Amino acid sequence: MAEPTNTPMPASTPVPASTPRSGSPARPIPIPSLTPSATSLTLPLRQSSKTAAAAAAAAAAAISRRPIVLHIGDPVKYNPHTYAEFSSAFEVVRPSAAERERGAFMRALREQRWGDFSAIFRPFWGSGGEMGRWDAELVGLLPESVRVFASAGAGFDWADTKVLGERGIIYCNSGLAAAEAVADFAVAMVISTFRHLPWCMNAATLPFLLSSSSSSSSAPAESEIAAAAARRAFQSCHALATAASHNPRGHVLGLIGFGNVGQQIAAKLGHPATFGMRIAYHDVVRKSASVEAALGATFHPTLDGLLGVADCVVLCTPASPDGRPIVTAEALGAMRRGARFVNIARGSLVDEEALADALEAGQVGAAALDVHAEEPAVNRRLVGMALGLEGDRPGTVMLTCHNAGGTVETHVGFEELSMRNVLAVLQGREAVTPVNLQFLVGGS
Numbered sequence: 285m286a287e288p289t290n291t292p293m294p295a296s297t298p299v300p301a302s303t304p305r306s307g308s309p310a311r312p313i314p315i316p317s318l319t320p321s322a323t324s325l326t327l328p329l330r331q332s333s334k335t336a337a338a339a340a341a342a343a344a345a346a347i348s349r350r351p352i353v354l355h356i357g358d359p360v361k362y363n364p365h366t367y368a369e370f371s372s373a374f375e376v377v378r379p380s381a382a383e384r385e386r387g388a389f390m391r392a393l394r395e396q397r398w399g400d401f402s403a404i405f406r407p408f409w410g411s412g413g414e415m416g417r418w419d420a421e422l423v424g425l426l427p428e429s430v431r432v433f434a435s436a437g438a439g440f441d442w443a444d445t446k447v448l449g450e451r452g453i454i455y456c457n458s459g460l461a462a463a464e465a466v467a468d469f470a471v472a473m474v475i476s477t478f479r480h481l482p483w484c485m486n487a488a489t490l491p492f493l494l495s496s497s498s499s500s501s502s503a504p505a506e507s508e509i510a511a512a513a514a515r516r517a518f519q520s521c522h523a524l525a526t527a528a529s530h531n532p533r534g535h536v537l538g539l540i541g542f543g544n545v546g547q548q549i550a551a552k553l554g555h556p557a558t559f560g561m562r563i564a565y566h567d568v569v570r571k572s573a574s575v576e577a578a579l580g581a582t583f584h585p586t587l588d589g590l591l592g593v594a595d596c597v598v599l600c601t602p603a604s605p606d607g608r609p610i611v612t613a614e615a616l617g618a619m620r621r622g623a624r625f626v627n628i629a630r631g632s633l634v635d636e637e638a639l640a641d642a643l644e645a646g647q648v649g650a651a652a653l654d655v656h657a658e659e660p661a662v663n664r665r666l667v668g669m670a671l672g673l674e675g676d677r678p679g680t681v682m683l684t685c686h687n688a689g690g691t692v693e694t695h696v697g698f699e700e701l702s703m704r705n706v707l708a709v710l711q712g713r714e715a716v717t718p719v720n721l722q723f724l725v726g727g728s
């Protein structure tokens with residue numbers, strides 16, 4: 285299979301310069317503490333009416349000079365102290381929900397309704413994306429004054445960060461804030477593939493649901509037949525799942541992508557006191573010897589090399605810039621027969637029909653997918669396999685609703701990190717988590 289030199293697999297979520305690259309991988313989110321705002325306004329407590337008027341005039345003048353920040357989406361909810369500093373340093377302008385629909389948003393930009401704003405700020409993942417993709421058409425309407433776009437979310441496939449960079453706009457994601465939640469979820473999914481959790485759960489619940497729905501409408505004899513079938517499904521799963529289940533310990537975990545998320549998954553699953561898996565990875569950028577040593581990770585310079593040794597492959601790399609999958613029929617064919625597959629990255633990275641074929645053929649033994657190619661739709665063949673309705677191996681697939689990063693702690697971090705990125709750039713410091721510096725003029 286082609287190597288990532290011509291495979292469009294980008295580097296994993298970059299570790300910002302402020303993040304320690306060695307030492308214990310189980311580190312807290314390294315968001316640096318705020319420096320006091322140079323632009324916050326302080327008024328003396330006691331003043332004559334004349335000096336008060338002068339101070340008010342000076343404050344008004346200072347306020348009018350504050351950089352404008354276009355805040356798209358819901359208000360800040362979790363970090364009132366940082367927001368107090370943010371909103372005293374900047375004039376925060378919030379378009380309404382109606383103004384955020386693509387047509388209205390573009391019209392407002394053409395009319396320069398929000399003035400010469402300096403930053404775009406999207407603190408919440410569930411809102412602020414109403415205008416759709418930030419492509420050349422939309423980015424071309426931004427005023428020249430915009431210097432930074434700081435957003436919630438680890439992924440940024442909805443924004444053309446190259447086009448933004450070429451306009452001189454630094455895009456900052458919030459992947460650091462989501463890494464722990466995503467890694468925790470990946471652990472659950474890896475365990476699911478080794479222990480066949482969908483099968484265990486379906487056998488305990490689905491027949492019961494079927495029997496209770498039939499008991500409301502059917503004769504007593506029929507409901508007794510359904511209840512007996514539910515008991516048989518339970519007993520069969522109890523007896524048969526054992527022979528198909530394994531402890532992860534000693535098996536090879538193959539991570540495609542070894543950024544913050546990949547490294548946290550390795551720390552959680554590779555530690556001898558927890559799951560004791562053997563860690564292997566492939567990334568376009570090899571990590572330092574100290575990171576590899578701290579995590580006991582073996583680098584594979586080719587994707588096929590990794591796929592050929594892994595007992596469970598976890599996809600944890602950003603979407604390809606061109607939207608093409610990297611887990612194709614060819615890649616699935618390069619995996620060890622019966623190996624497991626987990627996707628907590630982006631659905632567009634996987635050819636789902638090829639995955640369904642590989643599951644049907646037993647080339648892939650079990651899978652767990654949190655993300656899907658056509659969200660919010662889920663591939664019907666994979667749903668059938670998740671429910672155990674197709675094939676003779678029940679519940680081989682675990683499917684979830686893009687939940688991996690979704691915790692309150694992640695959202696606290698999304699807000700905080702986005703505000704800190706805007707504060708840093710507009711106050712003349714380095715962005716905390718930029719992802720597109722290579723596209724800025726003079727960028728590397």
Ligand SMILES: O=CC(=O)O
Pocket residue numbers: 436437438439440462689
């Ligand atoms: O998928 C979730 C994210 O990009 O944060």
